[in-house]
Amino acid sequence: MEKLKIVFMGTPDFAVPSLKLLIEECDVKAVLTQPDRPKGRGKMVAMSPVKELAVEYNIPVYQPIRLRKEQEIIDKIKEIEPDFIVVVAFGQILSKEVLDIPKYGCINLHGSLLPRFRGAAPVNYAVMAGDKVSGNTTMLMDEGLDTGDMLLKNEVEIDDEMTAGELYDKLMQTGAPLLLDTLNKLVNNEIVKEKQDDTLTCYAHLLNRDMANIDWNKSAYEIHNFIRGLNPFPIAYSYYNDKMMKVLKSKVLEEKTNKEPGTILKVNKDGIRVATNDGVLLIIKVQFPNKKALEVSEYIKGNTIEENIILHC
Structure with missing residues (x-):
């Protein structure tokens, strides 16, 4: 044949x-x-x-x-x-x-x-x-x-x-x-x-960097899906003290808070706990401008991420 x-x-x-x-x-x-x-x-x-x-x-x-x-x-x-x-x-x-x-x-x-x-x-x-x-x-x-x-x-x-x-x-x-x-x-x-x-x-629709900004007023689950859905491109991001912070990995926690969405609640080797509309999201891996992507546990060994800062668009 x-x-x-x-x-x-x-x-x-x-x-x-x-x-x-x-x-x-x-x-x-x-x-x-x-x-x-x-x-x-x-x-x-x-x-x-x-x-x-x-x-x-x-x-x-x-x-x-x-x-x-x-x-x-x-x-x-x-x-x-x-x-x-x-x-x-x-x-x-x-x-x-x-x-x-x-x-x-x-x-x-x-x-x-x-x-x-x-x-x-x-x-x-x-x-x-x-x-x-x-x-x-x-x-x-x-x-x-x-x-x-x-x-x-x-x-x-x-x-x-x-x-x-x-x-x-x-x-x-x-x-x-x-x-x-x-x-x-x-x-x-x-x-x-x-x-x-x-x-x-x-x-x-075709993806672009403009649509990758994290809206912390959404639920932790929605934000988590947004982050993994934009990995490896264009990569979701938020602003920490006016510096773009790309977020490559996250996890939804079974925790509640009354803090404003986007507020950094706690930073340790597990990651960055951030308030969302309905709970808490743990950011596990980040990348700052001109830096390598790192697990938060590695990043905080030589850098400081302050608590109570509000991440913004």
């Missing part, structure tokens, strides 16, 4: 395990990824993780700024006559012309149990919402944003301490076999497509 002909579209590390598995099991004819961009403190122009893997396997790479406007690349995809176009975190919406190219359709792997979270940051929003379960969904793409018919799903449990980064890593690994299973079952007519219920969806 001939291997499935694939055109793969993806950009970040999340897409790498999927591309690697498809290279092993299918015939990946071309890879599309976002243009090389400056990266890191030195702002050196760097390839995307997907491009790095494609180059390693000598697969042709195309980097459209906006695919729907670049007819030459679209024509190259048509020449390939792929069985599938596979999309994993590509970063561009496909036009109907592109969606209509492959024999069996364009398949997207999405890091959320659709229709729960559509959009750019479903992993973070699942953690911030306090969800106990997330997962991957494969879908048959249409012209909308994550609105296509659902195909297969798998689930990953989220415990109360898991960060968005940890969930991301799990979904990245479990998504690849789900994607391959989807392609094989579609070819053999073994999947019943399921339409999404638009009334059950939330939109997971």
